[in-house]
Amino acid sequence: MKRQLIIATAAAAALVAAGTVTAVAVSNDGAGTARSGAPVTAQPAAHDAGSGTAQVQDRRSSIRMQDDDANGQEDIREARTAKVTASDAAAAAVKAVPGTVAGLDLDADRPGLVWDADVLGKDGKWHEVTLDAGNARVLNQHVDQDEDDDTRERAALHNARTDAGAAARTAAASHGTVTSVELDDDRAKAVWEVETVTNDGKEHKLLVDPQSGKLSAVPAHDADDDNDDDGADD
Known part of the structure; x- marks a missing residue:
């Protein structure tokens, strides 16, 4: 089955995330590295006890972009604008939620340009992680309550x-x-x-x-x- 990647939009009190990641310089070969020369890393975001939802100080992407596909060029525009590659996004997602990435999607939505990652955590639960497409910072993270047979x-x-x-x-x-x-x-x-x-x-x-x-x-x-x-x- 194909799982839908959903950006969590619940409004909650903002807390400072446990850490950020360095911005990445990428090329079309997909081999992204941190501008400092170090591999991209991400720290787990702070969690609201008992909610399963990560709370981040600023849930908006550093790349402001509206979801507009009026001329059919949305994917092209997003690809040319993103600074974080898919492989770097996958690495950042499993750094935030240890497990295995099942899906990634580059998308412009309310937070701006983001990578949506669907992760099967080591805890056996499905997690949805939203990452800034400009620097791989975790913008949101929550447990998917989907009850489908997977x-x-x-x-x-x-x-x-x-x-x-x-x-x-x-x-x-x-x-x-x-x-x-x-x-x-x-x-x-x-x-x-x-x-x-x-x-x-x-x-x-x-x-x-x-x-x-x-x-x-x-x-x-x-x-x-x-x-x-x-x-x-x-």
Whole structure:
């Protein structure tokens, strides 16, 4: 099943986060590092006791951007503006919530430009982490209360030899900036589905095998289905 990445919008008293991360300098190959030369790190945000929700002093991204896809260029605009790569976002997410990343999505919403990360924590719970796309700072974090049967997805994540960050780096090496990574277990065999944008503005959808790490294009019939869905929305 595919899990929906949701940005928590609950209004709560702001507390100072336990730490921040250094801003990152990135390139289209997906290999982001801190501007100081050190790897990107993130500290867990402070929690409201008993609520399961992280509270951060400023929940807005350092990159102000509105969610506006009127001209169909939203993904391209977001990809060109983000300073944190998908692989760096994955690393920051598991630093905040130890576990395994199941999905990443670059999105402009009320907080600004952010990475939404879906993490299966070592505590066995699903966590949704919102990260600043400008510096990987944790903006929000909470436990997902979704009661859907996710046994298949959990097993696929547990058995994967290639994680979300590695899948993102593989796709970025030859296909530009990654804007989304998701473990798709609706197929006969689970696979990482990765969306990218190249410098010429073209969007690509790719598949990365969780076991071998091999990159491949989305099958033609899947691409046709996507085109049909796009047409149905018009």
